[in-house]
Amino acid sequence: MSTLLSLRHLTKRFGGLVAVDDVSFDVAGGSIVGLIGPNGAGKTTVFNLITGNYRADAGDVIFENRSIRKLPTHQIVSLGIARTFQTIRLFLKLSVIENVLAGCHCRMRSGSLAAMFRTPAQRREEREALQIALAELDFVGLTPHAEQLAENLSYGNQRLLEVARALATRPRFIILDEPAGGMNDQETDNLIRTIQSVRDRGITVLLIEHDMSLVMKACEHLVVLENGAKIAEGPPRQIKSDPKVIEAYLGPEEDA
Amino acid sequence: MKTQRQVTYAVCAAVLLIAPAFLNSYWVDVLNNVGIYAILSLSLNIILGHAGLFHMGHAAFYALGAYTTAILNTTSGLPVIWLLPLSGLVAGLAALVVARPIIHLRGDYLLIVTIGFVEIVRIALINNIFGITGGANGIFGIDRPEILGMKIRTPLGFFYFIWGFAALTIFLFDRLEKSRFGRALNYLREDEVAAQGSGIDTAHYKLVAFVIGAVWAGMVGNIFAAKMTIIAPESFNFWESVVLFMIVLLGGRGSIPGVILGAFLVLGLPELFRQFATARMLVFGAVMVAMMIFRTEGILPPPPRKYPLSRPTAPGDRA
Structure with missing residues (x-):
């Protein structure tokens, strides 16, 4: 190897x-x-x-x-290279799915203007990111919690969410x-x-x-x-x- | 849920649209001021509400836009409406230059520096910097904007101009919020280290937030200059920045409806209670204090963003 x-x-x-x-x-x-x-x-x-x-x-x-x-x-x-943190560092006031979407960020390209004018490329990218985020949530078994706030997850699930966020960076x-x-x-x-x-x-x-x-x-x-x-x-x-x-x-x- | 929100927006827009029919020109002008502050606060909301940057110098960008319009219009006669994008651009460039070295500052440190910035701009204007700002007297004789051959001069004309621009701002900023860009600002507000660790270039996003906020403030400066036809440094003092800051905090950080409501309350209520003269600011202050204690997220905190998640058909099959 x-x-x-x-x-x-x-x-x-x-x-x-x-x-x-x-x-x-x-x-x-x-x-x-x-x-x-x-x-x-x-x-x-x-x-x-x-x-x-x-x-x-x-x-x-x-x-x-x-x-x-x-x-x-x-x-x-x-x-x-992706990481998780020893002291859990999630975006606590945001939803579980948004926490995973944070990981997708670095594989996306569209900027502020594309967002304002909602270009076809931007919409496609958002859809794809959501698919990836959902797949990673499913991978760690947190799909049922997708719309909850991260702060409402149990400790163990918060750790898993960090893993999902890290995996979403591919x-x-x-x-x-x-x-x-x-x-x-x-x-x-x-x-x-x-x-x-x-x-x-x-x-x-x-x-x-x-x-x-x-x-x-x-x-x-x-x-x-x-x-x-x-x-x-x-x-x-x-x-x-x-x-x-x-x-x-x-x-x-x-x-x- | 989506339709309910759209209905609320449509009803508010309709009420606003016909409101001038029942109001005299004084109250229309009050609504114009509310509109100007609403747009300014929406632009500050990007920086303060979404990115969580304590920026108390927003009046400086507003001033730069207004003075760009005033100077270029009075000296070269360029039409005011053409100067709208240009004023935004000048303010945006200024934000780029000013924010770059201070962007890494956090919380109260950034607050102090931005207060310094707005004071520097105001004092520079008073001191008639480069001999073009007219000193403490300001600049007068600014043209009215002309759209499609119609010159806007009455409060009613400005009412539709300002609120039309507000509607456009809401439309664009709402899209901005619900995008990769908007989320990135929220991530860095919540936890900067985690945001970087998730691959987000936080310094870049803070800077872009500043620039977008400043561009909009500069454009509102243009509208203000055209509405008043005379501008002076006093319109852009530190207190204006504080009021904008207050509107965002009171209404709800990161919430477009909240910020608009905040603008109505902060500018509208003192007008409504004008007969109570001296007591009105006291009551107003007490309300602010009470709110900060009992509703720290603002009156209308933003609802969580919705995503089209494909739901399992049978609910509760996975606990």
Whole structure:
């Protein structure tokens, strides 16, 4: 499998704190990769560096053989990288279907004048966008809620709506920041199936997750961060028994 | 649901259309002012209501349009009606230049800068900048607009001109709202980071919102200049910007019917209660305060947009 995304010596400092310290790893196209680590390890910062929300102090982000380090977020999205947020960031006062339509935005072209004069191309585009949005809603199973306000959805459904919005940008690569946060076991199982069918659509998945059962079940490859640096990388079984990873999660073994 | 809305619009339009038959020219002129403020507020609504940008300098764009018309008409004799699009263009260009460096400012910071902008424009006009604005006295002797060989000069003539333009504005802005553009403004108002993360170039949309709002304010400036035939810096002071801001908040941010109702209330009510003289502004202020406490979204908040969703035939088959 070819490499879709590659981080090279990525470093980000906040004042004196090195949040991400010389992190390099590759994500193979068509895989489901997990990024794990204790709280404060810099996982979300890595995501924000990939999506252009933060600028890296050093290193590079290569997506499909092209450096995206200096691009603004919206351009990165239109190149095919979509994301969800750890703290859910929906447009709460807008309807569910409009939240998904936000994702369609970057694949549409008509501007304000076309809207005022309602050109045939503009109307066609609106119809197509609505079809795509409905299809993505159906994919995550939220079709019955299409006309509700996003704020009235349950927590788990809000997470799914974020996934639908991200998928509506027609990405080749999707980044999920704690997708199972706040979900019960049954919702988590459904989520795993959803993530797998996202991958089956040819979309590569990178996710941060604390729920180890989800990580072990869903991911084919794991990258472990601690204090901003990568400490291990490999298949889940191997990571599970890696002494450095165990130490990072449980603390160093002390003499009694 | 669609028809009910259309009926409401049609009834309001019909009432307005025949209203002058029952009103003297003073009240027709009051309605003209309401119309001017309604269009101005609709243009501010794009910026403040839809994009959520706290812009309190809208009178500056209004002034630029009015002065463009006044200066070009009095010096070169260009017909006022031709200057309508040109005034919009000048105000729009000014918005492009002014808004670009300040567009990343948020909330109260943007508010302060835009207040500064409207004051700069007013003071520049008073100081007779470039020797063309006529200083504190302003410019007089502006022509009346002429459409299809008919010169508009009476309040009644202006009534149909202004409200015709208002109808066109409502028609176009309603379409604008229900489009990719309108949604993009709402997304960035709700959550800018999420909007960017969904692939929306938020800086671009904020700028375009400013430009569209300014173009319309500039065109209303043209209508105002032609209606008054004399303009002075006092017509475009900070208070005008505050009134427009108030109309949008009171009526309902992002709601076309709300903003129009707001214009009627803010301009119409003080006229109705004129006999209560000094107390009227007090009552008015109290109403504003009460509204901000009890109905924070405005009197007529916008209904959610409707989309033609193909519904499942049997309701409740998926809980």
